[in-house]
Amino acid sequence: MIAVMMEDTDLVATWNVPLSKKTYTVKFEHGTTTGxxxxxxxxxxxxxxxxxxxxxxKESFNIEKFPCTISIDAMGIFSYEYCLEVNGKAFEKFQEQQKKSLIIWCDHIGGIETRICLDKETMDVWVNGNKIETTGEFLDDGTNTHFTYGSNTCIIRSKSSGKKQIGLVYTLTVNGKSIESENSKEDRAKAAEDTEMMKRLLAIQDQDA
Structure with missing residues (x-):
């Protein structure tokens, strides 16, 4: 959901929609005088x-096979609310679902900015929008998914985290080098924000004591 006041620009909302193939950027322009x-x-x-x-x-369109709808609702005389639905789900819920289903790595490989995506439900691997052929290897403590990108040797390893609430963990190595996932970066950033917020709350409590 995005709420905006009437401004000079007609660009009122932007969403980044993560899919296996790529992350799509959706922009919506709404002329509040002409419609x-x-x-x-x-x-x-x-x-x-x-x-x-x-x-x-409402306006409907598709991204790949997913139906999308943008809803426009008035919040008052001078403001509107814009909501995106993807595949029948509110954008925020769809985004959270995709975060659980997709593991994404972004790095420069061979001098090229590269996005590698693993769909955990299908075990399909996508590299810069192209589905890649893979070979599975079963291990005692998990599986290795092997594939090549150009002259680069890549392995995605999945193994149990030992924690029921976390489940499997996935790691990527390219030519033996470990690449941190975007999911992990987001989790670290959120943990840092939560820690900072807790410090501020404790500081306020100390001042009030």
Whole structure:
């Protein structure tokens, strides 16, 4: 959900939608005087209406096989609320679902910015938008998924974390070098934010004591 006040710009909302193939950027322009509506997916126009008498409503489009809907609701005289649904789910819920289903690594490999994505449900591997052939290897404590990217040897290893609430953990090595996942980076950033927030709360409590 994104709520905005009426401003000079018609760009009112942006969402980054993570899928196996890539992360798509959705932008929505809404002319609050003309009713104009334009939806961009990765800067490509997928829907355009130059004039709409009704300023609120819904617009539908697709990203790959996933149906998407942007809802426009009035919050008052001078502000509107914009909500994106992907595959029938609110964007925030879909994003959380994808975070659980996809493991993503981003790094420079062979001098090229590279995005590697593992779909845990299908065990498919995508590299820069292309599905890659893989070979599975079963081990006593997990599995190795082998694949190559150019002249680079890559291995995704999955093994038990030993904790029921965490389940399997996934690591990627490229030419023997370990690459940290974007999921792990986000978790570390959130943990740091939570720690900082706790410090501030404790400091406030100490001042009030």
């Amino acid at each position: 104009k509506r334009i939806i961009y997916v990765d800067d490509k126009v997928v829907l355009k209406r130059d004039y709409m008498f009704k300023l609120v409503g």
